[in-house]
Amino acid sequence: MTGITVSAANRTFVCLPRWTVDVPVSVAELLPDGALRAYPDDRWNSWRNNRPSEPGSRFVCVQSVVMDPQDNLWVLDAAAPNMAGPVPGGPKLVRIDLRSNSVAQVIALGPAVAPQGSYLNDVRFDPDGGTAFITDSGARGAILVVDTATGAARRALDGHPSTQFEPEVVPKSDGRELRRPNGRAMQSAADGIAISAVGTQLYWQALTGRTLYRVPTAALRDASLPPDRLGVQVERIGQTHVADGLWLDAANRLYVTNPETSAIEVATAPGAPLVVLAQDPRMRWPDTFSQGPDGVLYVTASHIQDSPWFHPQARVTPSSIWRIGTGAISA
Template sequence: MSLRTLLLSTAAWACFAAAPAVAQTQTGQARTDQALTDQAQTGKPQLEQVAEFPHQVTGVTVSEDNRIFVNFPRWTEDSPVSVAEVVDGEIRPYPNETWNMWRNARKAEFAPESHFICVQSVVADKRGSLFVLDPAAPAQAKIVLGGPKLVQIDLKTNGVVKRWSFDQTIAPQGSYLNDVRLSPDGKTAYITDSGLVGAIVVVDLESGKARRLLAGHPSTQVEPNVQVKADGKVLRQPDGRGVEFSADGIALSKDGDWLYWQAIKGRTLYRVDTASLRNESLSSEELGQKVQAQGVNGVADGLLITDDGRMIVTAPEGNALFVRETLDKEPVEWIADDRLRWPDTLSEASDGAIYVTTSRIQDMSFFKPDAPIALPTQLWRIPARQQ
């Protein structure tokens, strides 16, 4: 999710601490068996905790061979790791320590195009690669010039194989590239921008050409009459500002023909056919006319279309996950649990298990001044046999 209105003061940056990059893994066959037992007794999906992190997590993805990757954006702290693989209870900087060496206090020492700055999303393409989306805007403040990028990492060699950098025509100041989906043929990337002016960015991965589309279109903007709540109250900063996140959650149909998205400060799900997004002959007006409202999700962050065609929707206002059994149906509550403090990003493993991060945005120091700068967060798993 974007935090573009939540800008940090210089004093806040001075308080950043680099906590140890260690996850407390709590998985295991016994925990999974217990979750399945609980499911059998209650008839409802059960959460099992995979890991707890010392930093605020957003993205999670699981590769085709069940490797787990997460990312930590630099929102309220200068996190010592941006992208990590979770292995045996530890966070291992990925693909290596060098890519994770950029720090706010030492930024002049590292080239922004070849180091992670403020990573928001990680996505395994199920074709042997991990894609890392870096909006390069620590604390949702000024973008580090040369920093916005999409990075492809080969999961066999653990080496960076390609990088697409975005200039200010694609990622202008005030933007925040948020989440990404890859076409089934591996030729196109679709990215939401949840910044000041919401948009969809389409990247031709072969030519490297990127296009910023639907910027300012109602479907990519906040809905003015929506107020995001947490714990039953409108979520506001001490100065009264609320949550203002534009196009954020994104999902791609399994055949790659339809792209879905919505703003967090919004309730409506939208879609457009990807052929139109790739059609450079269409004017902005013509493309805008192709966009379709696809019903109401309510306030939502992460979206995921599963291999069996369902759409899972995170519902941060209710500490819950909703599901659309088919894409044309309205969402119904799937699982609600107080431990799902701002369910953020979703990923499906090869065995059908669903992974979800809880980024605890309502508990941040932006909204609760007494909260710790380094906010512990969690990764959860819902075993596939419960679905």
């Protein structure tokens, strides 16, 4: 379980990507009794790796679910089972109307914006919901900029140093470098993403990286801006650590997951010192944030270090959801 999002009415939705095994449900509503209900219906969740069919209208490999400011549920489908490259016709951004519990819009993300080697990771929306910003954590990192009204999409900062993984960074787990049985280390480009409450700044960093970046959203939205003029507007905001998820709240406090220490950290503002907000050894690989209408943080723990990628004898990868009160936070 990687993505989680909470609606204004406290409905909770999660996603389960097809990483090392097929899954019977890709997007689900988490019911009060803890059960998962396929959402919006069984048909959208009917893709199976051994029975591929209609990738444009089925959830293939969903990495992220996010509510926009207008309380629409958006599903980001990387469509790359086992991160082996997108299934042709599969990458997409899907809007679901919570009132009718039905798909209201599908934005296809074709090979020009989701080429082979890409893995669409997480998404944030500007305050009016008109623009979506998506991180590509695949072989060549980038930020996708999507007009949600027209469906027009393009790659920005494609190959820019800020969207790439840092080669010298090797994540650690239980005090040891996290490597596959063949010795290969995890390498993941632009991953965690956050947007300021007023929508003027976008923040991101590579999962296998230790640098937080930002750029004005106005520059990203300007399709006429040449890559070099956009690139010079990217700022290094601070040094962090291996991090999977980012979140900015209404007070501009930045929350950062720390998979290496099973912790959630917070800064009073982007670039300010990080302090531990919550830490628990059972919170293995804190992954993705959401925040409920009451201010409570929701975090998935996806246990990546316990997956068959790193332990071939493992048959399943456990996961969990944590609720964390933010309380009074000071530097």
